[in-house]
Amino acid sequence: MDTIATDIKVDEAALRDLEASFRGPIVRPGDPTYDQDRKIWNGSIDRHPALIARCAGVADVIAAVRFGRRTGLPVAVRSGGHSFPGLSSVDGGLVIDLSQMRGIRVDPEARMARAQAGVLLGELDRETQAFGMAVPSGIVTHTGMAGLTLGGGIGWLMRKYGLSVDQLLSVDLITADGEFVKASEKQNPDLFWGVRGGGGNFGIVTDFEFRLNPVGPTVLAGPVLWPMEESPNVLRFYREWIKDVPDELTTIVAHRYAPPLPAIPPELRGKPVVMVIFCYAGPVEEGERVVRPMREFGSPLLDLCAAKPFLAHQAMFDPSFPPGWWYYFRSADLAELSDDVIDIVADNALKMKSLLTAFPIFQLGGAISRVGEDDTPYNGRKAGHTININATTESAQGFDEERDWSKNFWSELQPYQTSVYVNFLLDEGEDRIRQAYGPARYDRLKALKRTYDPDNFFRLNQNIPPN
Numbered sequence: 001m002d003t004i005a006t007d008i009k010v011d012e013a014a015l016r017d018l019e020a021s022f023r024g025p026i027v028r029p030g031d032p033t034y035d036q037d038r039k040i041w042n043g044s045i046d047r048h049p050a051l052i053a054r055c056a057g058v059a060d061v062i063a064a065v066r067f068g069r070r071t072g073l074p075v076a077v078r079s080g081g082h083s084f085p086g087l088s089s090v091d092g093g094l095v096i097d098l099s100q101m102r103g104i105r106v107d108p109e110a111r112m113a114r115a116q117a118g119v120l121l122g123e124l125d126r127e128t129q130a131f132g133m134a135v136p137s138g139i140v141t142h143t144g145m146a147g148l149t150l151g152g153g154i155g156w157l158m159r160k161y162g163l164s165v166d167q168l169l170s171v172d173l174i175t176a177d178g179e180f181v182k183a184s185e186k187q188n189p190d191l192f193w194g195v196r197g198g199g200g201n202f203g204i205v206t207d208f209e210f211r212l213n214p215v216g217p218t219v220l221a222g223p224v225l226w227p228m229e230e231s232p233n234v235l236r237f238y239r240e241w242i243k244d245v246p247d248e249l250t251t252i253v254a255h256r257y258a259p260p261l262p263a264i265p266p267e268l269r270g271k272p273v274v275m276v277i278f279c280y281a282g283p284v285e286e287g288e289r290v291v292r293p294m295r296e297f298g299s300p301l302l303d304l305c306a307a308k309p310f311l312a313h314q315a316m317f318d319p320s321f322p323p324g325w326w327y328y329f330r331s332a333d334l335a336e337l338s339d340d341v342i343d344i345v346a347d348n349a350l351k352m353k354s355l356l357t358a359f360p361i362f363q364l365g366g367a368i369s370r371v372g373e374d375d376t377p378y379n380g381r382k383a384g385h386t387i388n389i390n391a392t393t394e395s396a397q398g399f400d401e402e403r404d405w406s407k408n409f410w411s412e413l414q415p416y417q418t419s420v421y422v423n424f425l426l427d428e429g430e431d432r433i434r435q436a437y438g439p440a441r442y443d444r445l446k447a448l449k450r451t452y453d454p455d456n457f458f459r460l461n462q463n464i465p466p467n
């Protein structure tokens with residue numbers, strides 16, 4: 001137990017009132033589970049909340065919001081706890097923790113799924129794949145569905161079915177006044193627009209309702225690896241090849257040291273590689289034909305692209321991003337992989353030191369680009385790629401050096417940056433948040449914030465201040 005945490009003062013009368021009816025545990029410094037419950041995914045961030053209100057249901061969320069208002073404690077909202085900058089925890093404040101709210105209900109006939117805010121991506125996939133369906137979401141199964149969806153949600157199905165928010169039908173939300181509202185195309189459509197990318201600025205979403213689409217359950221998916229020094233050639237070929245690929249295919253290019261996983265032969269482990277990772281969300285035979293030219297390019301070191309359960313592919317990156325390691329990210333949307341961009345990427349890939357660093361370049365386009373640019377706050381509809389320059393170490397050792405590598409790499413890419421995905425931002429200030437939405441959508445979000453949260457009660461997020 002940490003001594004800093006025991007000094008925090010809380011209004012005891014207000015706390016007694018909260019405890020009288022709260023169904024979930026309320027965790028304080030000194031409680032046996034405090035150190036476990038305050039942990040978030042990014043091990044480089046270590047915060048000590050005054051209280052962690054672990055909500056068991058919507059009534060608890062309402063009570064926690066009202067308690068936050070009454071006491072004036074700063075409030076952080078936590079679902080999956082995977083915020084890169086650690087926005088789901090706060091020193092000396094109240095964490096409204098939804099991670100115990102894990103209910104999922106799939107209606108296969110109506111092709112809809114309802115999920116509570118604490119659900120993780122792998123859990124939603126597991127329930128929906130039982131019916132051969134899925135919601136487009138992210139690429140690591142232990143990420144929270146709530147935070148990911150509220151920022152947009154990019155992943156392996158995005159070119160076929162769009163962002164997570166493009167399949168969102170409605171949300172239940174608790175406002176800054178502790179009131180329950182629903183938002184959909186028909187009910188509070190302004191709010192529904194805002195939550196499809198505007199993050200946690202407008203309230204706490206307790207339930208999400210998604211449209212489901214057929215996926216797999218078997219897909220053609222997996223990585224093909226080349227030596228990292230081949231990166232300029234691989235990327236130049238890749239750039240031309242993806243121009244004509246169908247929306248069923250989404251790819252990610254990753255540079256890293258080959259990990260010590262069972263699928264990687266021992267002689268390859270620790271070798272610097274560039275990989276193109278495929279996921280074909282259509283018939284496997286069709287996928288084989290589509291990916292063949294890329295798979296056959298040059299002399300791959302290893303080809304792990306095969307027919308497999310979609311669930312297995314979704315979990316592929318899990319061992320590379322476990323909770324507790326130290327992570328630093330910088331990100332940018334890029335219009336295209338121009339020669340200059342390729343040279344910067346290939347050059348910086350060779351400079352990374354940590355065996356744990358792996359930086360993905362997502363292929364965008366397809367269904368994402370066919371949704372109107374103003375239909376949601378998300379700003380990357382016309383971008384070609386999103387790069388996430390992820391610096392990772394196991395602990396503090398070597399972290400500063402790897403972080404500087406990420407910063408320098410990102411600075412070199414800055415002239416080519418068209419926008420940035422809000423869920424890939426660190427604590428980078430208001431200009432960057434404006435860039436994540438574009439000026440017009442940012443102003444619209446600000447106006448919405450004035451309606452739903454004029455006091456900026458929900459401010460520990462990628463904040464859109466009301467004024």
Ligand SMILES: Cc1cc2nc3c(=O)[nH]c(=O)nc-3n(C[C@H](O)[C@H](O)[C@H](O)COP(=O)(O)OP(=O)(O)OC[C@H]3O[C@@H](n4cnc5c(N)ncnc54)[C@H](O)[C@@H]3O)c2cc1C
Nearest residue numbers: 079080081082083087088138139144147148154200205461
């Ligand atoms: C390993 C890893 C892999 C990732 N992969 C992808 C990916 O493939 N695609 C992608 O799009 N993103 C990805 N992300 C980014 C991810 O979308 C964000 O980190 C997101 O915030 C995580 O959601 P969470 O619920 O786990 O986060 P939390 O840390 O719990 O929450 C983050 C923020 O979201 C808001 N929030 C969370 N829950 C609620 C709620 N119920 N109501 C209102 N506001 C809420 C709050 O402002 C909170 O500060 C990844 C992140 C990690 C760490």
